[in-house]
Amino acid sequence: MDTVRLEFGKNLRKIRKLKGFSQEQLAYTAGIDRSYIGKVERGQVNLTIEKLYILAGTLGCSPKDLVPDQSKVGADDSKPRT
Amino acid sequence: MDTVRLEFGKNLRKIRKLKGFSQEQLAYTAGIDRSYIGKVERGQVNLTIEKLYILAGTLGCSPKDLVPDQSKVGADDSKPRT
């Protein structure tokens, strides 16, 4: 039920490394706390779309590249929590 | 600096009406308060990706259909706030 976070984190990590950023570098240029980047990549937090755009912007990629497709996430993530 | 929210809201409203949902219906089946849906559509809140997936799921569309492209949002939205 939290596969969205996990998949998002995997995407972020992949693109971040692809672009040659360290967590610290990304955090600094994005104006986000370094430990928070780590938490995002580990799927521990549920970030807002504002952060989504800031991250995509500083990584030079599309926000759509970061959000996982529904096929990747559990069906439960697309339903209201019980 | 909040064009992301506004564009997201416009997208949500467009798709919601396209699918024949009222705010109330969408809110109910998504398990979200109706007034909150309205605030999202008016760009008054900064929702999390969890809500993004729940909304996309109940609307039967892709999350990527809801998130606006960078070309739509102000460049400031892709940068850390000062």
Place this chain on the structure above:
DNA sequence: ATAGGCCACGGCATATAATACCCATTTGTG
């Protein structure tokens, strides 16, 4: 053996998203 880059992970404080009410206003329709 020491130093520095990179990361996992935690606790705590604060800003803000989420939720649940309520009522007023608009919009559509007979």
Place this chain on the structure above:
DNA sequence: CACAAATGGGTATTATATGCCGTGGCCTAT
């Protein structure tokens, strides 16, 4: 016009996103 459905928008409380600071582990090079 009148009536109902749909939406706008306020406020208050709770949950959580976010920031801040620290600890330690793993490498690689010095």
